[in-house]
Amino acid sequence: MSLLRRAVPAAVATAAVVALLANVRSRPPDLSAKPVVSDVPEPRRVSARPATVAGRVRTGTGQIITTPFSVIQVRVTFTGKQLTRVETVELSGNGPRTQAINAHAEPILREEALEAGSAKIDVVSGATYTSESYRDSLQSAIDAARG
Amino acid sequence: MPPVASRIEHVMGIPVGIDVRDEIARDAVDRAFAHLRWVDATFSTYRRDSAISRGERSPAVAGVLERCERLGAETGGWFDVRATGRLDPSGFVKGWALDGAAAILAGAGARNLCLHAGGDVLVRGERAPGRAWRVGIQHPLRRDRLAAVLGARDLAVATSGAYERGQHIVDPHTGKPPVGVLSVTVAGPDLGTADAYATAAFAMGVDGPAWTAGLHGYDALTILADGRVLSTPGISQLRAASTGLSNSSRTASM
Numbered sequence: 001m002s003l004l005r006r007a008v009p010a011a012v013a014t015a016a017v018v019a020l021l022a023n024v025r026s027r028p029p030d031l032s033a034k035p036v037v038s039d040v041p042e043p044r045r046v047s048a049r050p051a052t053v054a055g056r057v058r059t060g061t062g063q064i065i066t067t068p069f070s071v072i073q074v075r076v077t078f079t080g081k082q083l084t085r086v087e088t089v090e091l092s093g094n095g096p097r098t099q100a101i102n103a104h105a106e107p108i109l110r111e112e113a114l115e116a117g118s119a120k121i122d123v124v125s126g127a128t129y130t131s132e133s134y135r136d137s138l139q140s141a142i143d144a145a146r147g
Numbered sequence: 148m149p150p151v152a153s154r155i156e157h158v159m160g161i162p163v164g165i166d167v168r169d170e171i172a173r174d175a176v177d178r179a180f181a182h183l184r185w186v187d188a189t190f191s192t193y194r195r196d197s198a199i200s201r202g203e204r205s206p207a208v209a210g211v212l213e214r215c216e217r218l219g220a221e222t223g224g225w226f227d228v229r230a231t232g233r234l235d236p237s238g239f240v241k242g243w244a245l246d247g248a249a250a251i252l253a254g255a256g257a258r259n260l261c262l263h264a265g266g267d268v269l270v271r272g273e274r275a276p277g278r279a280w281r282v283g284i285q286h287p288l289r290r291d292r293l294a295a296v297l298g299a300r301d302l303a304v305a306t307s308g309a310y311e312r313g314q315h316i317v318d319p320h321t322g323k324p325p326v327g328v329l330s331v332t333v334a335g336p337d338l339g340t341a342d343a344y345a346t347a348a349f350a351m352g353v354d355g356p357a358w359t360a361g362l363h364g365y366d367a368l369t370i371l372a373d374g375r376v377l378s379t380p381g382i383s384q385l386r387a388a389s390t391g392l393s394n395s396s397r398t399a400s401m
Contacts, residue, residue, distance in 0.1 A: 020221065108360045110383060111291045116292035119283065119389075122274055123164075124293075125264040125332055127284030127308030128241075134162040138293075140262060143155055143164055 152176050158396040159187040159241065161265030167252060168259035169273065175255030179248040185262075186244040186285065189197055192235045199221030199234065215239050223345035225358075227319035230350070238316075238346040243339030247271045269338045279388050287329035287370050294330075294370060298388025304337035307331050307349035308370075317349050324350035325370050334385060 124138045134140050152167040154176055163183055165176055189207060191244050193199045215228045215236050229235045229349055238333045247264050249269050251261055259272030261280055270280040284312035286292035297304065307316055308330030333345040344365055348355035356377040359367030366381035 007149075065159050091253070106281065109356050109377045109379060111374050112378075114286075114294060114370055114376050116286050116294070118291075118293060118298070119281065119294070121281040121283035121296055121298045122166075123261050123263045123268050123270070123280065124266070124283045124285055125268045125304040125306045127306055127310055127330060128161065128265045128267075129285075130160055131157045131162055134157075136290065137266075137281065138291065139162070139266075146150065146153060146166070 153401075156180050156183075158183040158201075159191065159244070159264070160193060161241070163245075163264040164262065164324070165248070165252070166261040167257045167258050168272070171252065171255045173256045175252055175257065178255075179251045182247050183244050186247070190240045192233070192237060197324060199236070201242065203367060207375070211236055211240060211243065215343070218347075222344065222358075224319060225347035225350050226343045230263055230317050230319040230322075239339050239343045242269075242303065242337075242342035243268050246303070248340050265377040266306055267338060267342060268299075269302075270299050271301055273300055281389050282318075284290075284332050284368060285330070293370060294376065295332075295382075295386055296389040297334065297385040298390070299334070299385060300388075301336070302334055303341045304334045305338060305341040305345045306333075307342075307345040316349050318345055318352070325350055325355075327353040327388060328338065328355060329370045329372055331355055331359070331370075332368045333359070333362075333365055334367070334382070337360075341365060368387060 024033065121142065126137070126139075129137050129139075150166045150168060151170055152175075152401040153165070155162055155164045157163070158180065163180070165179055165330065167176065187197075187277070188194070188197045189205075190211065190251070192200060192371050196206055199378070206269045212228070215226070218226045218239060219228070225286045226238065227379070228234055231260060233400055245264050245267060246269065249260065249262055249271060253271065260270070261274070262269045266285070268282050270282065278303075278362070279300050280305050282297045282299045282302070283293040284295040284297065284304075285306065285308075287308050309324060310329065316325070317323055328349060328351075331348040332347045333341040333348065335344075344359070344362065348359050348367060350370065351358055351372065352397075356367070356369045356371075359365075359369065360379055362379070367376040368376065368382050370376050
């Protein structure tokens with residue numbers, strides 16, 4: 001963290017930040033949100049690896065985003081031209097929390113809408129069902145069809 | 148290719164299915180189920196006579212608890228075998244039991260197999276030459292529907308959600324069920340680990356997807372309560388493999 005804080009606060013690659021935010025938020029930012037909280041807490045978990053590329057380290061902080069469940073802020077770090085770290089700072093809930101994740105692959109998370117489909121499948125992964133609820137499960141239908 | 152050996156038995160309070168597509172020794176499936184019954188007798192928190200209920204600390208129990216401790220550390224405390232107030236390693240044990248059963252079958256020569264246990268899935272090889280196993284991800288709101296289909300070879304898939312056994316996963320920090328998330332599916336090489344990661348990510352609620360993006364060797368698909376599906380890049384490749392479009396492609400992280 002201290003390294004990041006000392007990092008030169010260079011101009012942010014705005015387009016990249018916006019692209020990231022698009023992956024995280026569910027609706028347009030709440031413009032009435034309070035100003036940026038300056039004292040960002042320590043990450044509760046840091047999984048970022050050292051950058052594999054050399055270059056100047058730059059960090060940028062995005063707008064505050066209000067989702068139905070939380071108020072979050074995204075901070076990104078570039079090493080040279082490579083996006084090397086993303087931190088999601090949650091500003092609501094049980095006090096500020098920070099999530100830091102790797103960003104070697106783009107996009108970090110793909111977003112789509114939940115759809116209900118059907119297909120020929122061999123097996124179903126779902127939340128634990130017991131022997132009692134098995135007969136109501138998709139898996140039991142598959143097993144019955146298999147004979 | 149039809150199963151050469153296929154059987155469902157109820158063990159550990161859940162139905163367990165074994166489907167082997169190779170000719171193997173006749174008793175290998177028996178031994179795989181015997182292993183699952185041993186795991187149940189040792190680790191079931193529902194059985195007062197199980198080793199874990201009696202407080203016994205055999206090398207097997209100690210080994211499992213050690214794995215759980217490590218998974219607790221890896222997940223920043225979000226996978227917690229004491230989250231409900233008593234020792235309950237079931238979140239890891241079910242998947243770990245299937246990993247063991249698969250190893251027994253592999254030892255008997257099974258290269259193409261599919262195991263399932265109460266919603267956990269483990270596949271090895273293919274369902275037929277050149278054809279990946281098709282693993283459906285249960286739609287969390289519609290029991291008869293799928294939210295996604297993965298094409299899988301040598302993959303473990305575990306899903307945690309609030310839609311089957313009620314709210315049985317709690318945030319270990321608050322003791323309350325997470326909000327904002329319907330289910331988390333984790334796919335990777337080891338089912339016990341996938342199970343623990345899915346439990347942890349589900350407990351994190353809306354923070355889960357960001358955490359799963361930092362996992363090494365495991366991919367995740369999270370369905371949020373607002374209808375958004377957030378998945379790590381490897382999931383897209385697994386989904387494409389289910390249609391046969393990229394028959395030989397594998398996720399880069401595996």
